[in-house]
Amino acid sequence: xxxxxxxxxxxxxxxxxxxxxxxxxxxxxxxxxxxxxxxxxxxxxxxxxxxxxxxxxxxxxxxxxxxxxxxxxxxxxxxxxxxxxxxxxxxxxxxxxxxxxxxxxxxxxxxxxx
Amino acid sequence: xxxxxxxxxxxxxxxxxxxxxxxxxxxxxxxxxxxxxxxxxxxxxxxxxxxxxxxxxxxxxxxxxxxxxxxxxxxxxxxxxxxxxxxxxxxxxxxxxxxxxxxxxxxxxxxxxx
Numbered sequence: 693x694x695x696x697x698x699x700x701x702x703x704x705x706x707x708x709x710x711x712x713x714x715x716x717x718x719x720x721x722x723x724x725x726x727x728x729x730x731x732x733x734x735x736x737x738x739x740x741x742x743x744x745x746x747x748x749x750x751x752x753x754x755x756x757x758x759x760x761x762x763x764x765x766x767x768x769x770x771x772x773x774x775x776x777x778x779x780x781x782x783x784x785x786x787x788x789x790x791x792x793x794x795x796x797x798x799x800x801x802x803x804x805x806x
Numbered sequence: 807x808x809x810x811x812x813x814x815x816x817x818x819x820x821x822x823x824x825x826x827x828x829x830x831x832x833x834x835x836x837x838x839x840x841x842x843x844x845x846x847x848x849x850x851x852x853x854x855x856x857x858x859x860x861x862x863x864x865x866x867x868x869x870x871x872x873x874x875x876x877x878x879x880x881x882x883x884x885x886x887x888x889x890x891x892x893x894x895x896x897x898x899x900x901x902x903x904x905x906x907x908x909x910x911x912x913x914x915x916x917x918x919x920x
Contacts, residue, residue: 723905732912735910737908742905790903795905799849
């Protein structure tokens, strides 16, 4: 049972480069999320997709774009990476976009922008 | 807007000693409360949650948390910790609605000393 799978696990980018973080879940969840985790700041929501075909901005969406490719997959794209985007990125999913249901997290992508 | 405060960024404790990890929140409406645990190099996973009903909730590995509405707290406790409990613990608060309304605390690193 894979749960939420993120690729890659590690990535180093040069400033200005672009890349896409991939996320897939096999739990048939409707809702998917992208968070970034920075020391001393907890997790902050970047974008979310409450259901297939919809995406919305979270708390810190600037510099990112997302695509909900199908029910299983939700990708995060950095068009022009900046050092401020150095972080650990987590994809998560939940059965419904309800605050009362917990999220299931992937293992994270550690991104360094130099 | 809601907020979550985890005052202790690190808590060292000897093995088999009790521990309390503190979480306070502020919100103008009824909330749902969660504790997540993050082991090194892994994603977050749900430890326990309070939605309604009994204010004392327990996890399968001996942790418990009590919802105190008057003190707006949801402290996490364990009477006797093990080395395997070494991890980072995140408190999260959610207002009714979608995941854009979930706020994570900044985390508390629990270090269990042999």
